[in-house]
Amino acid sequence: MMTKAFWGLLKISPLVMAATFVAANSALAAEVNEPVNGVAQLSQDSMGQVTSVSQFSDVQPTDWAFQALQSLVERYGCIAGYPNGTYRGNRALTRYEFAAGLNACLDRVNELIATATADLVNKQDLATLQRLQEEFSAELATLRGRVDSLEARTAELEANQFSTTTKLVGEAIFSVSQPFGDTRVGGANLNSNTAFSDRVRLNLYSSFTGKDQLQIRLQGRNTVSNQTVTGTNMTRLGYDGNENNSVAIDKINYAFNLTDAVRLKVDASGGELNENVNNFNPDFASSGKGALSRYGRFSPIYRQAGDGAGITVNVNPKGPLTLSAAYFAQGTNASNPADGSGLFNGSNTFFGQIAFKPSKALNIGFSYARTYQSAPNLFQATGSAFANNPFAGARTEANHYGIQATFQPSPKLALSGWGGYTTADAVTGANRSADIWYWAAALGVRDFGAKGNVLGVIFGQPPKVTGGNNIASESGTSYHLEGLYKLNVSDNIQVTPGLLVIFNPENNDNNNTIYVGTLRTTFSF
Structure with a gap:
């Protein structure tokens, strides 16, 4: 009418x-x-x-x-x-x-x-x-x-609506996992029980201009590290950590555009390089929906931020090149920087990367990081204990070199890989240095069985000390083999069964093979 x-x-x-x-x-x-x-x-x-x-x-x-x-x-x-x-x-x-x-x-x-x-x-x-x-x-x-x-x-x-400027995005992981094998590292019997654990994250994403983003993340988890059972960090899961499900703010950052080609991200806490720059492992980088293992997610060079505070700049002009640079520091909240902490007086990392993408199918990256650590943990508990702390606690400076690549010959097939070389020097004590190598390759078969599902296989060698000055190299070589199948039950539920196999744990041929079976269910909301 x-x-x-x-x-x-x-x-x-x-x-x-x-x-x-x-x-x-x-x-x-x-x-x-x-x-x-x-x-x-x-x-x-x-x-x-x-x-x-x-x-x-x-x-x-x-x-x-x-x-x-x-x-x-x-x-x-x-x-x-x-x-x-x-x-x-x-x-x-x-x-x-x-x-x-x-x-x-x-x-x-x-x-x-x-x-x-x-x-x-x-x-x-x-x-x-x-x-x-x-x-x-x-x-x-x-x-x-x-x-x-x-x-x-x-x-x-x-x-x-929750807010005119803020979105709430959540993720909950329910995990059932059990390591098994003849013996743990060191020769003792490997006695373990099937463990059920969880991790919950709530992300608050706020935008004030439409092109910026403030992230505040709350986290609670009770996934105990497999290192306590197997004796090696090589068996760790990619989402482990245990605060007895006490919820705390574990990440705060703000990203914005300086120009259309330059984006800046400031991490106040919980900084991670793998979230700030391209890590060249698109199917397996996520801790909730990627590889089950810690090493299988991406190259250890992207762990050099150490969950600290810092700044990352990405320059993406029109063309095949992307340039990234970052600075991170650990212990920035200490009240006295003279104690070997603070933004410029403690453990820190300088990072740079050039990514070259000549076509949609191929993407190659060259990375470099310069680190100083007062409490050495060169690869953030990825690889052998000796590779992470080769100088028995002495303050350590290191140069890390990495090459990463992704090749996608078709939308349903992705090949990823990385290789890295680290030279570490003891700053205190005797004149010592160490050479450390690592590499890995990953295959992702997309839409395997049904649309959205991914069948994955990851194989590589975790960080290993191969030589140096006044230091002994590791006698054996560990190999990391992981198979998993990411099954999308719905847009919000993913179930991932998988098996992790570590040959010669801790780069020691005398150690027996250790297996870790896992079933991870991830809820996104």
Whole structure:
């Protein structure tokens, strides 16, 4: 039913209503589709004024609305066409285009009224309006109902939204895991029980400009490290850690754009290089939905931030190159930097990376990190204990070199790999140095069995001391073999069974093989 306001408008200017209905005829007759980006669409399809209906290449005299369109174009001059000379009468109309067309006709009506030089209303206009009104009465009623429904839903969302600037994103992991084998590192029997554990994270993502992001993460977990059972960090899971499910803020950072090509991220706590730069292992990098093991997630060079505080800059100009640089420090909250802590007087890391992507299929990265550690843990408990602390607690400086690559020959197949070399020097005590090597390769078969599922295999050698000055190399070589299958039960639930096998744990051929069977279920919300 038409309102009094509608009829008032009709009495004042049938031309306005004719322009509105003729311009909107295709949108009323078709499914109502809200544009995703109306502004961009208008910018790309800018329209120009026409003076004759014959200028439209896709409008024929046999078209049902030809006369109405001809009248509006030639009598009133308020209909525009597209740059290619078309009118596109059958396409859906955006709200932006409707507003632009209506405004043009209103301006023309006001001009004609002011000059009083034209016959504004005639019987032909009224007949056209009546025919359009009768033909589209059902569509108008449907459209009015949909608009009312959208307004009601929008009002409900606004009334119940968490925040106008903040999104809450959560992840919960339920894990069942058990290490097994003949003996643990050192020769004692490997006695373990099946353990059930969890990890819950709540992320608050806030944006104040639309291009920035403030992240505050709360975490609680009770996943005990397998090192306590097997005697080696090589059996650790990628999501372990135990605070007896006490919830605390473990990560705070803020990222924003300096320019369109330069993005800056400041980590106040919980900084991780693997989250700030490309780590070249897209299928297995996530702790909740990636590899089950700690080493299988990505190259150890990305652990050099040490969950500290720092700043990361990514420069991504148009082209195949991306440049990254970062500085991180541990112990930044200490009250006295002279104690060997603080932002510039304690353990720290300088990091740089060049990523080269010549095609969509290939991506290669070259990384370097310079670290100083007052309490050495060179690879953040990844690899053998000797590789992490080769100088028995002496303060250590190290240069880390890494090369990483991802090759995706098809959307369903991804090959990733990394290799790294570290030279470490003791800063205190005797003059000692160590050479340390590591490498790994990962295969991900996507949509295996069903869409969204991934079958994965990871094989490599964790960090190992191979030589140096005044230091003994490790006699054996450990190998890391991991098989897993990521099964997507739904968009929010993923189940991942897998088996981790460590050959010659702690780079010692005398140690028996250790296995870790795991079933991880990840809920995302």
